[in-house]
Structures are given as C-alpha cells and as structure tokens.
Amino acid sequence: MHLRYRAAYGFLAPYLLIFAVFWIWPIISSFIMSFQNTRVNPWVFNPGATWGRLFIDPAFYNALKNTMIILVIQVPVMITLATIMAVLLNSPLLKAKGLFRFAFFAPVVVGEVAYAAVFRLMFNLDFGIINKLLLSIGIPAVSWFSETPAAMSLLIIAVTWRWAGYNAIIILSGLQSIPEDVYEAATLDRVSKVKQFIHITLPLLKPIIVFCVVLSIIGSMQLFIEPMLITNRGGPGGGTETLGLFLYRQGFASSNFGYASSIAYTMAVLAILISLLNMWIGREAK
Amino acid sequence: MAELSLKNVSKSFGSYEIIRNACLDIADGEFVVFVGPSGCGKSTLLRMIAGLEHITHGEIRIGDEVVNDVEPADRGIAMVFQSYALYPHMTVEENLSFGLRMTGNPKADTERRVQRVVDILQIRELMKRRPKQLSGGQRQRVAIGRAIVREPRVFLFDEPLSNLDAELRVQMRVEISRLHKELGTTMIYVTHDQTEAMTLANKIVVLRGGNIEQIGAPLDLYDNPANQFVAGFVGSPKMNFMSAEVVGVETGNVTLMLSNQGNVRLTLPLKDTPPAVGDKVTLGVRPEHFTNADGGIANLTVKVDVAEHLGNTSYIYANVASGEQLIIEREESRHDKTRDTLTVAIKSSHALLFDSAGNRLQ
Numbered sequence: 001m002h003l004r005y006r007a008a009y010g011f012l013a014p015y016l017l018i019f020a021v022f023w024i025w026p027i028i029s030s031f032i033m034s035f036q037n038t039r040v041n042p043w044v045f046n047p048g049a050t051w052g053r054l055f056i057d058p059a060f061y062n063a064l065k066n067t068m069i070i071l072v073i074q075v076p077v078m079i080t081l082a083t084i085m086a087v088l089l090n091s092p093l094l095k096a097k098g099l100f101r102f103a104f105f106a107p108v109v110v111g112e113v114a115y116a117a118v119f120r121l122m123f124n125l126d127f128g129i130i131n132k133l134l135l136s137i138g139i140p141a142v143s144w145f146s147e148t149p150a151a152m153s154l155l156i157i158a159v160t161w162r163w164a165g166y167n168a169i170i171i172l173s174g175l176q177s178i179p180e181d182v183y184e185a186a187t188l189d190r191v192s193k194v195k196q197f198i199h200i201t202l203p204l205l206k207p208i209i210v211f212c213v214v215l216s217i218i219g220s221m222q223l224f225i226e227p228m229l230i231t232n233r234g235g236p237g238g239g240t241e242t243l244g245l246f247l248y249r250q251g252f253a254s255s256n257f258g259y260a261s262s263i264a265y266t267m268a269v270l271a272i273l274i275s276l277l278n279m280w281i282g283r284e285a286k
Numbered sequence: 287m288a289e290l291s292l293k294n295v296s297k298s299f300g301s302y303e304i305i306r307n308a309c310l311d312i313a314d315g316e317f318v319v320f321v322g323p324s325g326c327g328k329s330t331l332l333r334m335i336a337g338l339e340h341i342t343h344g345e346i347r348i349g350d351e352v353v354n355d356v357e358p359a360d361r362g363i364a365m366v367f368q369s370y371a372l373y374p375h376m377t378v379e380e381n382l383s384f385g386l387r388m389t390g391n392p393k394a395d396t397e398r399r400v401q402r403v404v405d406i407l408q409i410r411e412l413m414k415r416r417p418k419q420l421s422g423g424q425r426q427r428v429a430i431g432r433a434i435v436r437e438p439r440v441f442l443f444d445e446p447l448s449n450l451d452a453e454l455r456v457q458m459r460v461e462i463s464r465l466h467k468e469l470g471t472t473m474i475y476v477t478h479d480q481t482e483a484m485t486l487a488n489k490i491v492v493l494r495g496g497n498i499e500q501i502g503a504p505l506d507l508y509d510n511p512a513n514q515f516v517a518g519f520v521g522s523p524k525m526n527f528m529s530a531e532v533v534g535v536e537t538g539n540v541t542l543m544l545s546n547q548g549n550v551r552l553t554l555p556l557k558d559t560p561p562a563v564g565d566k567v568t569l570g571v572r573p574e575h576f577t578n579a580d581g582g583i584a585n586l587t588v589k590v591d592v593a594e595h596l597g598n599t600s601y602i603y604a605n606v607a608s609g610e611q612l613i614i615e616r617e618e619s620r621h622d623k624t625r626d627t628l629t630v631a632i633k634s635s636h637a638l639l640f641d642s643a644g645n646r647l648q
Contacts, residue, residue, distance in 0.1 A: 181371035184338055189385025189436070190359035199388065203375040284375075 104165030148239030174208030295344035582631030
C-alpha cells in the first residue's frame with residue numbers, strides 16, 4: 001500500500017475499530033443469533049424457535065398490528081400537521097418566528113421520561129387537564145390508560161406532539177429553498193394562493209416530505225419509549241404493545257436473545273420495505 | 287399593447303427612500319431600458335410597475351387605467367425574471383400553459399397560444415423537457431415564452447440575460463430585439479449592462495440612487511449626457527475625465543488648464559453661463575475622441591501603461607505624471623507598446639465640460 005494511504009488508514013483506524021466492534025459485529029452477531037435457540041445452554045442452531053415462531057406467535061402479531069395501526073394513522077396526521085405548521089412558520093405575516101421555531105422544536109429536546117410523566121399527568125382519568133377540558137365541553141371523561149382505543153390515541157397524540165415540530169422545521173427548510181420569484185411568476189400568471197400551494201409548493205416539497213415520511217416510518221417501527229412509559233408497558237393488556245416493546249420484553253425480560261434478534265431483523269426489513277415503497281411512490285417522474 | 291406613465295412615483299422602505307419622484311412616459315410599442323449601477327432602484331421600479339412592490343406615492347398608469355391598487359395579475363403585464371422563475375417540476379409545455387390552465391382558459395385557446403409561442407421561439411423540441419434539462423439560453427427562451435403566452439399589454443424584463451455567457455447574451459439580445467419588432471408590444475427592460483441598453487432601447491432611462499438621471503434615445507445619451515454620471519455610465523470603454531481649472535472666460539468661449547496633464551491649455555466654445563476664472567471643472571473626452579498630435583485643440587503627452595490590440599482597433603491605457611489614467615482609442619496604430627510615450631490631441635467638437643457638481647456645461 002502506498003505510504004500516503006497507510007498514513008490515512010492509520011489515522012482512521014480508531015474510528016474503524018470502534019465501527020467494527022460496536023456496529024458491524026453486533027449486526028453480524030445478532031443475525032447469527034437470530035437462528036439460534038438462546039433459551040438452552042449452550043445455544044443451538046434452531047431457526048424454528050426464532051424465525052419459525054414469528055409466524056405463529058399471536059403476541060408478535062398483536063405487536064405488529066399495533067405498530068402498523070400507529071404508523072398508518074400517526075405518520076400521515078403528523079406530516080400533514082407538520083406541513084401546515086411549516087407553511088405558517090414561513091408566512092411573512094408571522095412575527096417572532098424564532099420563538100415559534102424554538103417552541104416547535106422544543107419537544108424533541110425535552111427528556112423522554114419527563115415528557116412521558118407530563119403526558120401521564122395530563123391524561124390522568126381523575127385530575128388530568130385533558131379530561132377536565134373534555135368535561136367542560138360536555139364530553140365524558142375518557143379512561144386513557146385502561147381502554148385500548150383511547151390508549152392507542154394517547155400514544156398517537158404523544159408521538160405527534162413530540163415529532164410534528166421537528167418535521168415542521170425540516171419541511172420549513174424545504175419551503176425556504178423554493179425561490180420566491182416562482183411564486184411571483186405564478187401570481188402574475190393569475191394563480192390563486194391555494195392553487196399555488198397545491199400545484200407549486202406541494203410538488204416541490206415532495207422530496208422533503210418523502211424524507212420526513214421515511215424518517216417517521218423508521219421511528220414508528222421502533223416506537224418504544226411511549227408505550228413503555230406512558231401507557232405502562234404496552235397496556236392495557238398488550239393493547240399498545242409495539243414491536244419495539246415486544247422486542248425489549250423478549251430480549252431483556254425473558255432473555256430470549258435469539259427470538260429478539262429475529263424480531264429486530266423483521267422490524268428493520270419492514271422499515272426498509274415500507275420506506276422503499278414510499279420512495280417509489282414519491283419518486284420524481286423522468 | 288399600451289402606453290405607460292409614471293407620475294411622481296416614490297418608494298420607501300421605512301425611512302429609506304429607494305425611488306424618488308420618478309416621472310416617465312412610455313409610448314405604445316416602445317422598448318424602454320432602465321439602466322444603472324447595482325442598487326440604483328431599477329429592478330424595484332420595474333417591480334413597482336408589475337405590482338410586486340407597492341408604491342409609497344405617485345401614480346402608475348397603464349393604458350387609460352391607474353393601476354396603483356390593481357393586483358399584479360390584472361395589470362396586463364408579463365414579466366421575465368432574472369432567475370427565469372420557471373416551475374422546476376413542470377415540463378416546458380406545462381410551464382407555458384400553467385397560468386392559463388389554472389385560470390380556466392378554454393383548452394383550445396390555451397393550445398393556440400402555446401403553439402404560437404412554440405412557432406415564434408422555435409422551442410418545439412423542448413416541450414417535454416423539464417427546466418433542469420435545459421441550457422441557460424433555452425430556459426431563458428421558455429421564460430420569455432411564458433410571458434408571451436399571457437398576451438400582455440406590457441412586457442417586463444428583469445436583467446434577463448445576466449446569467450448567460452457572453453456569446454449567448456449577444457444571441458439572446460438579438461432575439462429579444464427581433465421579438466419586439468415581431469410583437470410590437472411595449473417592453474420595459476432592466477439591465478446594468480450599458481451595451482444591452484444601447485443596442486436594445488428606443489429609450490434609455492438612466493438611474494442612480496433612486497433618481498432618474500436622464501431619459502433619452504441611446505445616441506442622445508451618448509452624445510449629450512446631462513451630467514458626468516450619465517457620461518461615465520454610457521459608453522464602453524468609459525469616458526475619460528480630466529480635472530481642469532478655468533483660466534480665462536470670453537464671450538462664447540472658456541479657456542481651461544488641465545492641471546494634471548502638464549498644465550496644457552485649451553479653449554472650448556460655451557453657450558451656458560460660463561464658470562468663473564479659478565473654478566474647478568471636469569473635462570470629459572471619450573476614448574475615440576482623441577486624434578493624432580496637432581490634429582485637435584490640445585496635445586497631451588502620455589505614457590502607455592497597457593496596450594490592448596483588438597484587431598480592428600486598439601485601446602491604450604495611458605498614465606500621466608499626476609496619476610490620472612486615460613483610455614485612448616487608436617484605430618490606425620497597432621504598434622504602441624508599454625512604456626512608449628505618445629502624444630495625442632483632443633477633438634474640440636467632442637469634448638464635454640462638467641461643473642464641480644457634475645452638471646454638464648454646454
């Protein structure tokens with residue numbers, strides 16, 4: 001090897017070493033593990049106990065179903081909301097933009113445990129502010145933590161609150177990259193503001209929106225903190241158990257690392273497939 | 287088609303006045319060029335006509351109608367932007383027809399208009415392409431096409447050629463000129479390039495610092511600039527300015543001493559009230575208004591700093607001892623070299639005089 005390259009690799013070596021040990025090796029190791037029954041000592045090659053179990057385990061299907069419901073409802077709602085927020089943030093009429101940008105982004109920075117605790121308080125059956133508000137407009141109090149549809153809604157609300165602003169900021173950057181004179185040209189072309197939004201803004205934002213959707217899909221596939229902390233470990237009775245939580249329980253509560261690995265790979269493959277589908281739908285016409 | 291007039295039009299951003307009392311009449315079918323250095327307000331003035339900027343005072347009239355409060359889309363204007371402002375996600379065809387489609391224009395009429403543009407600009411082979419698949423010149427042509435499709439009363443061009451390379455700029459300049467002849471529509475064109483202004487315009491409006499300095503036909507501006515700024519701005523290479531002092535005043539004549547040019551004396555005819563003896567004035571001479579020694583009113587001896595030989599002509603960048611630089615055009619000579627000493631004469635009929643405030647003395 002040329003001396004110059006050797007020196008370069010010498011400098012890169014610490015990083016490459018860490019990358020190999022903490023990234024590459026776990027990926028390979030967990031893949032191997034996903035074919036092993038890890039509930040016997042020593043571990044034995046038995047894909048039936050891991051990959052095979054996935055096909056017949058009702059708990060896995062429950063977690064998959066819950067994750068998909070959250071994904072299908074939460075991602076479109078959040079991205080729509082984020083787009084609206086971004087458009088409002090971009091409005092020349094809005095004052096104190098910096099403050100709003102900060103406020104929208106702040107939920108991401110808040111500690112997960114604190115945020116979960118606040119949501120648990122806000123949605124408390126008896127003294128939570130949400131139920132008080134509902135009661136004040138004549139809607140009976142909702143038992144957010146003990147009814148599955150309500151708990152599921154709570155999860156979706158929480159995740160949306162946390163990530164909508166983050167996506168809004170990304171979409172805002174996309175909005176700001178659309179040159180102003182394109183809108184001026186459309187104004188001179190007598191195109192109304194609403195039609196400008198539909199026919200100019202949205203198509204030009206498509207790559208950014210697809211990016212946000214893909215990020216959100218990956219995030220939703222891994223959803224863990226909210227069902228763990230807000231709905232009390234996927235409660236009621238597994239009603240909000242997600243794939244992420246199911247993986248955690250298999251891996252760390254039941255020490256079934258082989259099965260947990262096969263769940264992890266399934267999640268990754270699903271996320272990749274759904275994201276690819278999304279990118280294909282959102283692809284730019286040639 | 288329509289005439290257009292501005293009456294005492296002003297524009298302020300806060301306390302900062304961008305355009306001051308602009309008055310201008312543009313006849314139907316005229317090609318008017320707004321020219322001036324960066325930040326002089328020429329683009330702002332154009333955008334005020336378009337309705338993209340509100341005016342603070344005054345009146346803008348297009349045809350018989352005062353358009354101060356008329357929406358941009360209803361002013362009957364079309365604009366070509368410096369950046370082209372094409373819709374990046376649409377094909378050329380969609381770009382051309384977008385405005386008409388969105389406003390519910392009958393399909394047959396839209397197709398007729400687009401076809402007309404395709405014929406005028408010869409862009410048939412580009413119709414299915416997107417802007418990013420076009421060269422700069424092609425994009426510019428599509429942007430112009432989008433303006434033509436609107437069949438406006440007035441075309442507005444905001445520095446449309448400034449993103450093109452030199453060769454393409456010349457080509458597009460000719461095309462725009464041809465287009466004006468073909469359509470006969472009133473056109474207003476903004477540029478900082480005085481060559482574009484000189485070659486395209488029926489009428490040039492020179493702006494500086496938000497003020498209209500002079501309005502006139504290109505050659506009028508060249509031959510009879512109203513002040514030192516216009517004299518210096520119009521013409522390339524630019525006019526030479528030499529510091530001078532009035533040393534004698536007689537009826538109809540003024541005698542000057544060029545203090546930075548070896549105290550050379552010369553006498554010029556003057557109709558205006560003459561300046562007083564001892565006043566500082568500026569003598570303006572264009573590069574082509576020097577002639578061989580003893581052929582004019584005063585001889586100047588200069589040292590050649592740089593000689594540019596262009597084939598048909600040569601430009602001599604010459605220094606005098608005081609540091610003042612002169613640009614001299616020498617059609618016959620291809621032999622001047624750096625460090626040569628050269629004696630040239632000023633042609634009297636072409637020398638211009640400006641007072642210390644930069645106003646022309648005639």
